[in-house]
Amino acid sequence: MVERIKDVGEFGLIRRIRELLDREGVSTPGVTLGIGDDTAAFLPRPGCEILITCDSLVEGRHFLPDWITFEALGRRAMVQNISDIGAMGGRPLYALVSLGLKEDLPLEKIDDLYRGFLKELNPFQASIIGGNLTRCGAELFIDITLIGEAEQGKTLKRGGARKGDALLVSGCPGRAAAGLDLLLHRPDDPRLKDHPLVRAYQTPTHRARLGEKVARAGWATAMIDISDGFLGDLGHILSESRVGARLFPERFPIPQELKEAAEELGRNPLAFFLGPSDDYELIITCPPENAEKILDLGKALDPPVSLTVVGAINDRPEVITLAAGDGTETPVSLGGWDHFLEKTRRRKNG
């Protein structure tokens, strides 16, 4: 018989989760009080800023339970948050997990969800120190608060990009969006689950280790992770820094698999690269003389992370242009994912 939440109740479920975390999780230095009191508590390290972020996934909105395992769901929920800490140049430490759960959910699915969280947290020696469980009716939700630390004054914000800076991107943005489109295009093809683009969508990777190294080195001027799509998140840097960007589409890192998927889907691969996509890659700006050193930081990671110079910052606030090899420049719209408008944002771009 499958055991479900309603069979053990809230307190039985909390006990089960604590046991799983004790068995399969790690312990993070600094925790003075973990799960099981009114609050969790920790002692911050002197000389460090505390970083804090939260992000949620809602059933039907960000995932469909039939399309994703609970372990993959847990990984994705945690990666979102780790990516945000990494994009500031920080290192994840402690997570609080708040869940809205249906009472007939099998307990094994909850185990899988927490195993997904731990798969992402354990490599950082980061741990779950608290949270909240409540019953929901129609839509399961996962809301994670992640706390990290960064050396005081070493965080990398969105507002630091300067005219003349080089514009770098890690990995290959657009892969997750293409993976999702493949799933929508061939919903009944079981082979798709092993397709690299579908995997990029289901279990994306964060670049938090790269982000921390870049921030510590002090060579960059601004950094952001891509969760609204390349143009959307570049737009955040441009508006906070009051600058513009000239992009070199011929240099965009577009892998063969993305070109093939775009052809199958009848779309331009550039649209995947630029448009809404949850890739959790990093956009980084830096003085041009530092670009090569930052590329080397990526190469030195294990596994290495490829970085590409895809543009340059100029002083035309919030204007983005595509510069072709023949010298022509085309303005493009700043577009990003808007949860409520459900379309790419459009702004005047001069």
Added chain:
Amino acid sequence: MVERIKDVGEFGLIRRIRELLDREGVSTPGVTLGIGDDTAAFLPRPGCEILITCDSLVEGRHFLPDWITFEALGRRAMVQNISDIGAMGGRPLYALVSLGLKEDLPLEKIDDLYRGFLKELNPFQASIIGGNLTRCGAELFIDITLIGEAEQGKTLKRGGARKGDALLVSGCPGRAAAGLDLLLHRPDDPRLKDHPLVRAYQTPTHRARLGEKVARAGWATAMIDISDGFLGDLGHILSESRVGARLFPERFPIPQELKEAAEELGRNPLAFFLGPSDDYELIITCPPENAEKILDLGKALDPPVSLTVVGAINDRPEVITLAAGDGTETPVSLGGWDHFLEKTRRRKNG
């Protein structure tokens, strides 16, 4: 025309919220990065532990939008969390607000919700430094993460109660449950909204200022706030401290209004005092010689908070008895609210 979320989109809504917070909120020392980047950041004070808690409210589960204003909803959501920080002896500093919202919600309701948050945060010079907005379908949810601080080593946990300790409670537990029952009993009576018990249910008060003073004084051994009901939360202290409690029902603070409501509802007022009720009062244990000093701490607050000695701690693990004036003792079940079982928990109590 009523302006709704879908008219302005996620980014328009974020802008509106930031403007409201700038206008009507306060700024908290230590914030190095507020709303508008990948994470928020703050610089912790040396010698302080960081406390962190999260709690959520889900539509249909914890509230019905037709029965409560959005300002009251915001206050209640924040009070839950402030109460947890206070129950550790801490002071609230920073909040992250994660919302699941329906796209047709009028923007004015969102303003009201944030005004409710600020009404509770501003008196502490505490502020909202981040959060997340997402769209939901059927059930609105509010998930708040609250961060506080306490002097290192001065937090009051659940596990410190010792044999011989006095057992104190603030205010009058059970008022919120009686208020809810009155609403269910007379759903169409418009006068009820001003009834003190209904107000206790709709906009409960936390005891965080008392909690902080008690912890700093160092006179108490354990503390918890009541969110599962008096017996349920006393049970947490007893199980974590491995002790039992003898209660003196004749001393229970049961106000006239609660007696009258119990009579109208055909219930025993003791059941309201002991049973599930979200009152956010504090249960405190301390050596008997400190009890009077803690009562005085409550009296010295502005406004004063009444405290009552309602029992004594003994060494019978997790056993609770009611001691009548005639010397007889009756064991009672440990009961608390369980979100998934939806009934009071029952444990063997010896």
